[in-house]
Amino acid sequence: MHEDTMPWYVRWVIGLGAWVTAVVLVALGAAFVFSLLDLDSEAAFALFGAVFFALGLYLLWQGPSGIFGQQLGIATAAAGAGMISGGLAMETESLWVGCAVAVAVGGAIIAATTDRILQFLAAALALGFYVAALFEARSPHAFDLVALATPAGLLLLLYPPRRDLMPTAVALLFTFPLLTMFLMDGAYWMRDLELRSTFARILHIVLFLGLVYLHVRRGADNKANLQVLVFAAAAVLVCLLLPPGGSAAMLILMLAYVIGSKPFALLGAALQAQFIVRYYYSLEMNLLDKSLLLMAVGALLLALWWLLRPNERSKVLV
Amino acid sequence: MTGQADTATRLADVARLRHSGAISAGDYLEQVQQCRDAPFWHGWAMRALLVLGAAHFLAGVVFFFAYNWEDLAPFAKFAILQSAILLSFVAALVLRLERPAGQAMLIASSVFTGVLFAVVGQVYQTGADAWELFVAWSVLILPWVFASKSAAHWLFWIVICLTAASLYGEQVLVALGHIDHLELATAVGVLPALFLAVRELALYQGVHWLAGNWFRRSLAALSLVPLWFVALQFVFDSDTAIVGFTAFVAVAATFSFAYLKPLPDFSVLAVVVALVSLLAMAIGGRLIFEILPFENPGTLVLGLLCLGGWCVFVMSMVVRIIRFLHRQAAPGAAHA
Numbered sequence: 001m002h003e004d005t006m007p008w009y010v011r012w013v014i015g016l017g018a019w020v021t022a023v024v025l026v027a028l029g030a031a032f033v034f035s036l037l038d039l040d041s042e043a044a045f046a047l048f049g050a051v052f053f054a055l056g057l058y059l060l061w062q063g064p065s066g067i068f069g070q071q072l073g074i075a076t077a078a079a080g081a082g083m084i085s086g087g088l089a090m091e092t093e094s095l096w097v098g099c100a101v102a103v104a105v106g107g108a109i110i111a112a113t114t115d116r117i118l119q120f121l122a123a124a125l126a127l128g129f130y131v132a133a134l135f136e137a138r139s140p141h142a143f144d145l146v147a148l149a150t151p152a153g154l155l156l157l158l159y160p161p162r163r164d165l166m167p168t169a170v171a172l173l174f175t176f177p178l179l180t181m182f183l184m185d186g187a188y189w190m191r192d193l194e195l196r197s198t199f200a201r202i203l204h205i206v207l208f209l210g211l212v213y214l215h216v217r218r219g220a221d222n223k224a225n226l227q228v229l230v231f232a233a234a235a236v237l238v239c240l241l242l243p244p245g246g247s248a249a250m251l252i253l254m255l256a257y258v259i260g261s262k263p264f265a266l267l268g269a270a271l272q273a274q275f276i277v278r279y280y281y282s283l284e285m286n287l288l289d290k291s292l293l294l295m296a297v298g299a300l301l302l303a304l305w306w307l308l309r310p311n312e313r314s315k316v317l318v
Numbered sequence: 319m320t321g322q323a324d325t326a327t328r329l330a331d332v333a334r335l336r337h338s339g340a341i342s343a344g345d346y347l348e349q350v351q352q353c354r355d356a357p358f359w360h361g362w363a364m365r366a367l368l369v370l371g372a373a374h375f376l377a378g379v380v381f382f383f384a385y386n387w388e389d390l391a392p393f394a395k396f397a398i399l400q401s402a403i404l405l406s407f408v409a410a411l412v413l414r415l416e417r418p419a420g421q422a423m424l425i426a427s428s429v430f431t432g433v434l435f436a437v438v439g440q441v442y443q444t445g446a447d448a449w450e451l452f453v454a455w456s457v458l459i460l461p462w463v464f465a466s467k468s469a470a471h472w473l474f475w476i477v478i479c480l481t482a483a484s485l486y487g488e489q490v491l492v493a494l495g496h497i498d499h500l501e502l503a504t505a506v507g508v509l510p511a512l513f514l515a516v517r518e519l520a521l522y523q524g525v526h527w528l529a530g531n532w533f534r535r536s537l538a539a540l541s542l543v544p545l546w547f548v549a550l551q552f553v554f555d556s557d558t559a560i561v562g563f564t565a566f567v568a569v570a571a572t573f574s575f576a577y578l579k580p581l582p583d584f585s586v587l588a589v590v591v592a593l594v595s596l597l598a599m600a601i602g603g604r605l606i607f608e609i610l611p612f613e614n615p616g617t618l619v620l621g622l623l624c625l626g627g628w629c630v631f632v633m634s635m636v637v638r639i640i641r642f643l644h645r646q647a648a649p650g651a652a653h654a
Contacts, residue, residue, distance in 0.1 A: 010640055013592040017636055021629035028622035035615040071633040159343040160336055218351055257363055260354030276377045291381030298375025305367040
């Protein structure tokens with residue numbers, strides 16, 4: 001089975017195992033440097049990580065070394081990437097340095113190998129540092145700045161370069177919705193932080209409309225296009241009403257529709273369901289306002305479904 | 319409808335064409351959209367709109383009651399909920415039960431019935447245990463579940479049954495000391511596997527509306543995931559969880575057998591492989607650190623080295639097994 005034709009959940013299965021293995025190897029590196037060699041230096045940890053990283057890439061370059069060698073290569077290189085970035089971040093006491101190093105290491109992985117699981121893990125590491133650095137800086141625009149990952153992911157997904165960057169695109173695309181999901185119920189470390197999200201909200205609406213445009217421009221059927229435009233107008237209203245997390249999930253559902261991707265449809269639906277459940281605990285407005293908002297959004301979507309329904313039997317939207 | 323596996327293969331082909339430079343970045347999206355199965359996605363969009371609308375609206379209703387529930391008079395509470403049951407039931411009949419909208423309305427009736435039970439319990443302080451509420455709820459809505467012929471409604475009913483079983487175990491069996499928490503978790507984990515067996519049998523007998531693979535996958539996950547946690551507890555914590563560990567192994571083995579040849583379904587096999595491999599890693603970790611305790615740096619490093627090697631070995635086996643299963647269960651993969 002070629003990696004490209006693997007169902008997406010198989011890649012998740014293998015990726016999860018690779019992540020667990022990488023964590024074990026990072027622990028091994030830490031035990032070796034801090035416990036066995038008794039070195040009180042994070043730079044030494046990073047150096048040890050560089051050795052891991054080089055070994056991992058070497059194993060991946062040895063094509064015929066078999067499945068064991070390949071899996072060892074993925075886990076070792078991922079552990080090495082984490083150790084280099086983490087070690088240098090600790091040494092300099094700056095998460096931004098960790099982020100920059102993680103980006104550089106991720107770039108090296110993209111340049112040196114075609115392994116998609118390793119690329120996804122490296123991209124997730126860099127984005128993790130990015131988000132952590134923004135929130136550590138206590139920036140009120142942290143939310144908006146994280147939202148910039150979404151257009152970058154969309155761009156890589158819809159207009160891909162020759163080099164396969166799909167794993168990076170997926171990591172970028174899901175950073176913002178996952179973050180909003182975890183922050184919605186008011187994590188303790190951001191309680192005193194006034195987060196602004198106007199830009200993020202507008203950005204997601206613009207991206208949503210962009211996807212609608214990409215779909216409509218192909219359709220020769222004016223009636224079908226009109227249906228999509230009516231839907232887009234209502235969806236924009238929904239995005240304006242909902243907090244950015246809800247809009248981000250709607251955007252992923254729209255993306256699934258435009259490119260015909262079942263995995264994105266499933267993940268978008270799961271995100272939206274999570275959003276509704278967690279919205280109950282959101283501190284941004286009282287329960288009455290939230291209930292009225294959800295009912296208004298629900299009524300709008302149901303009305304839209306009712307409006308579009310009679311046309312179901314006629315021309316199919318292409 | 320074009321097979322999803324065919325579509326996935328064609329999308330992968332488009333990606334390969336892009337990576338080889340045969341098509342430009344600008345043409346990529348055009349090619350992807352040409353592979354798209356338009357009728358399927360049109361139907362999906364309509365269903366998604368209906369589900370999203372209903373979910374947001376019902377969530378809003380629940381939030382509203384949560385907000386000013388205390389301020390409402392008991393009569394108002396009953397009136398609102400009974401009206402909701404009646405309205406959704408009538409709407410289900412008007413919209414017709416063979417259509418998704420009608421089925422969604424009947425599911426809403428079932429949900430409101432449960433809420434009504436909870437309110438009766440609150441207002442009259444009947445003294446009934448929570449498990450009795452769930453048992454009564456599951457029994458009362460059963461005719462609607464049969465009438466709707468909807469897999470989603472059945473899944474909802476099964477979740478209520480599992481909650482009832484879980485609460486009965488907690489409030490009666492565990493409280494009286496007949497079983498412990500882990501044995502209860504094991505029993506509740508095995509139940510969805512039994513429901514899945516009934517579903518497969520019904521499908522074999524020609525009940526085609528149960529055919530959605532998502533229903534099979536949901537039941538498989540509802541069974542395997544809780545059992546996996548009990549099995550993990552056996553590995554790390556508690557020897558009394560051996561029943562759960564055995565149940566996990568038995569259910570995983572049964573699923574592997576059933577979904578490899580008789581009813582090929584690669585997605586269920588992939589979930590089994592994922593959970594078994596993670597459990598194997600945990601067992602390896604436990605054994606290694608039983609032999610090489612954390613006492614000194616040397617044994618710690620050696621232990622972690624062995625564990626790292628073991629994890630890589632397990633991952634290699636996972637890749638081999640997945641490839642083998644994909645070849646064996648290819649017809650199931652076509653429905654993925």
